Amino acid sequence: MDILAYLIPISLFLGGLGLAAFFWSLRSRQYDDPEGDANRILKTDYDEHPRQ
Numbered sequence: 001m002d003i004l005a006y007l008i009p010i011s012l013f014l015g016g017l018g019l020a021a022f023f024w025s026l027r028s029r030q031y032d033d034p035e036g037d038a039n040r041i042l043k044t045d046y047d048e049h050p051r052q
């Protein structure tokens with residue numbers, strides 16, 4: 001039972017860390033182009049040096 005005193009705060013910290021990473025990805029506009037990949041896969045030309 002003593003292990004729960006360690007595991008619960010650790011799990012809450014990791015969950016908060018994951019939530020913070022998700023909100024960071026939303027704020028940094030990671031999900032703004034959902035059509036880009038869908039359209040890019042249908043192109044017939046191949047780009048040897050894609051943008052980074």
